[in-house]
Amino acid sequence: MACVSGVSAKVSVSARLDSVSVLMGKLTTLNLEVVQDKGKPGGFPLFRNADINKGYVGICGDSIELRTSYKADTIDLGSNRIQINYKVPLQAFDSGSYRLPEFVYVSESDSARSNALTLNVVPVNVTADDPIAGFAQVAEPEGKSVLDALPDWMVDYWWIIIAILLAIVAFLWGMRRYKKEGTVLKKKPEPTPYETAIKDLRELKAKNLWEQGMEKEYFTRLTDILRIYLARRFGINAMEMTSREIMDHLYSSDVKDKRDYVRQILSVADFVKFAKVRPLPADNIAAYDNVVRFVEETKPVPVVAADAEEGDGQNPEIKKTETKKGGES
Known part of the structure; x- marks a missing residue:
């Protein structure tokens, strides 16, 4: 198709299409003819500014693509003039009628515009049963990555x-x-019999029961703390035993030398709970102190010991944790 050339001082550009009507997805050729003086560099800014990695330039809202892999042939016209013929592959992917833009050519300080062209893109009417032939293979995506396989x-x-x-x-x-x-969350370490007894004794002391005339409640709680400690520490079912039965079990245990503490506590407690005798303040304090002493003096004591080996020339340090003596008043 003949085209009207753009006019400038020394440069002229004309454009034509091999076919003004093309099937969607098919290739046609855009021919750009440039006439200029010999020896002057020039080019189309549209292609010069294109992304080489993409391989094409989009026009008409990216509905039409111009390949950057075009061919350019030069013909000597004489009189210091040359003609450069650009053959640019063109492909359209949306059907419709498109008016192509004027293509600008720049040569040093001169420039020229081509004529505008119209391209009709015909849609492909196919059904599911139609064979696919005559079409290019699916191109690899731009900037291909591992994610494209997902x-x-x-x-x-x-x-x-x-x-x-x-x-x-x-x-x-x-x-x-x-x-x-047996559990998802980490189990909180269970307090030892010693830790439980000391905690309960401190709470009892903070309540000031006997100072308020509540001696029975005071001794009931005090003996319960002692009985629970005996059950957990020595396996004596003290909660179900009488005072005499508790003393008999302690006599045959490893802490029989501590029986006097327990005897004083249980004796005063029996008088208060059953005989309804009101003890003296000194008896209340002594009973509490004796429970504390019994607990402190019978708590498990870790012992770390090592026997020195003969002939090794070493004197390993033997660490022993001494039993804490004394009570809490």
Whole structure:
């Protein structure tokens, strides 16, 4: 198709298409003819500023692509003039009628515009049963990466997939821990009989029961603390025993030398609870102190010892934790 050339002082540009009507997706050629003085560099800014990695330039809202892999042939016209013929592959992917822009050519200080062209893109009418032939293979995506091999739903919802995987891992870990330890969360260390007794004694003292005339409640709680300690520390079922039965069990135990503490406590407590005798303040204090002494003097004592080996020339340090004596008043 003949085209009207743009006019400038020394440069002229004309444009034509091999076909003004093309099937969608098919290639045609855009011919650009430039006439200029010999020896002057020049070019189309449209292609000069294109991204080489993309391999094309989009026009008409990117509905039409001009390949940057065009060919350029030069013809000597004489009289110091040359003609440069650009053959640019053109491809359209949307059907419709498009008016191509004027193509600007710049040569040093001169420039010229080509004529505008119209291209009709015909849609491809096919059915599911029509054979596919005569079409180019699917091109590789630009900037291809590993993610291109993944389904779109996996790329779009990757954070949900990670959350689900983490939830599954946490569930499996929790089940394994539950089967092994009987609980998911780490068990809080159970307080020792000594720690429980000392804590309960301090709480009892802070209530000031006997100072308020509540001697029975005071001795009931005090003996309960002692009985619970005996049960947990020595395995004596003291909560179900009488005072005499407790004393008999202590006589055959490893702490029979501490029986006097327990005897004083239980004796005064029996008088207060059953005979309704009101003890003296000194008796209240002595009973409390004796419980504290009994607990302190019978608590488990860790002992770390090492026998020196003969002939090794070393004197290993033997560490022993001495039993704390004395009571809390």
